[in-house]
Amino acid sequence: MGDVLVWLIWFLAAGGLLASGAAVVSVSNPFYSALALIANLASLAVLYLLLSAEFLAAAQVLVYAGSVMVMFLFVVAYLGGRADAPWAGGPPLLRTAALVAAIALLVEVVVVLGLAWGDNLSDPAEISAAFGSPGAIGELFLTDHLLAFEITSIVLLVAAVGGVILGTTPRRRGENEHRREA
Amino acid sequence: MIDTPKVDWFALGPTLALLGASGVALLASVLVPAWMRKGVAAGLAFLGFALAAILGGAVFAETASPETTIAGSMVQDRLGAFAQVVVGAIGAIVVLVSWAEPRRSHRGEYYALLAAAGAGMVFFVTASNLMTLFLGLEWFSLCLYVLVAYDTHRARSLEAGLKYLIVGGFGSAILLFGSALVYGATGELGFAEIAAAGAGSDPFLVAGLAMVLGGLAFKVSAAPFHMWTPDVYQGSPSSVTSFMSAATKVAAMLVLLRVLTTAFPEEREIWTVAVAVLAAVSLVWGNLAAFAQRDVKRLLAFSSVSHAGFMLVAVAAGTEAGAEALLYYLVPYAAMSVGAFAVVAARERELGRDVSLEDLAGLGWERPLLGLSLWVFMLGFAGFPLTGGMFGKLFVFTAAYEAGDWWLVVLGVLATAVSIAYYLNVVRWLYMRTGADLGVALAGGSPPRDAALEVAVALTVLVTVGSFFAAQPILDAAADAARSLPF
Known part of the structure; x- marks a missing residue:
């Protein structure tokens, strides 16, 4: 019974993922595109949960659906949510490249299905119950990856400072200068 | 109770010195009165770089054999310390070069970002796992993206910033993908x-190695990953260019050497060939393209691509002698690179526009110190005696010959012969014509002497010539540093 439930959730999440992904690139209004991306990220979070990566699922929702999406929506609102002309396919080179990429993906899918069919893919990783749990990841932050964790905060800080500097630079001589100096 | 790793503050010293300087400079550029912001921030950045170099020297003196610290995230060894000393010295000189650069706003924050970029590089060279490698790379790259676009009123600077951001982001993504495969x-x-995992020639490992190599080749601007170099070097503020061309190359080259020798010793046959190909392409492409340039910064950019080629010849040897040759090469190269861009910066400030070869006309007579210095740098780049550039090339070729890469030696000698032509062309423009002949007019009269920049140029000349006469001590230090790698 539990197995059926897992499959059911998997199908719902995977279907939602595909549908919302298709919506992101096919909807002409960028605002709806951004909203579809939220659904996309949420479905992905469900898949992460099924892979027992609870922390990743929560971070996915918090960071992407929470903050990155808000930023996207801000940009869309800032530029005015005007609809773009529907994509006409781009230059021939781009179309060829897209075709090649699509064929490569198809081959990959066929290979994976073939492997699964021949039972060559049943090599489950041995993981402990705590794998991917918030506690285990938090412990890694404080032990093995202590330095990397701290450096990440510096990298983010540097990026924020840089963004502020570029964003607040007056474009014309004199403009803003007095306000800033005051 | 979580057992946290012991933090080795001594090994982190150079990084923390620069990080601290950056933080205080950032605060100072907001809190102190407007008229002294630039001075305070520049002084702090200078102190930070000098302190990082001194602490790097202390780490060098105290560390006999390499040891990894902080849960294996970073390594304390002489190779990293050597790079820290060089990057610290470069940064301190670049602060002097930057001092008189005309800047309309954010005069203090510039130095905070410069120090932060230096901190990133000083950390990057001690990275000893894939995670800190990527984070260190992103740390200094993010600072450089902003610094390149710092002159937001110049379209070219913004364009360079955007180009560097996109191409650099692509390079980082390739490095990250490669790391994931490894x-x-x-x-x-x-x-x-x-290295201990002994994966042999597992296709995923080899693909990962190739992508890590490609990602780092973006940063050292080796052809064919150099596409961003001329545009970015030309568009960014000249002081930033001088920092990038010297410090980024030093840091990225050393990390390239470290990753290849410590993580992939079993795959040596594969990567020596790959690096040799990169070296050959850089030598050919850099030198041929430099010929066609009229803009001095673009010319120097292609010259830096060709020098990446010479350095990779040393890496391709895959021996301890090669590592020594690379470390020695970096010292005069860094000095000449900072110095040459500093002279270009001085001319740029006089003329108020990008400097083409014609714009150099008469500089040798009008400003004897700068003219003579640029002459020395050009001869050094070409590898003439009385500059460290000569020994650099000599050691690199010797190492390559001993490793059996005689074809790279032949190519390197040919490239050197070709490069003499365009380097001497610069000298020709300096002295053979006067500015009055060509109507090169100074913007708004001759600007006041820029003492800080002249001191910086004099220092770089000192290192360029000094590394010829004092080659042995530098070579000894390079040999000590190279011994921390497992050959």
């Missing part, structure tokens, strides 16, 4: 552990 093949993040 991790997938070995299940390890640490360089030494990857």
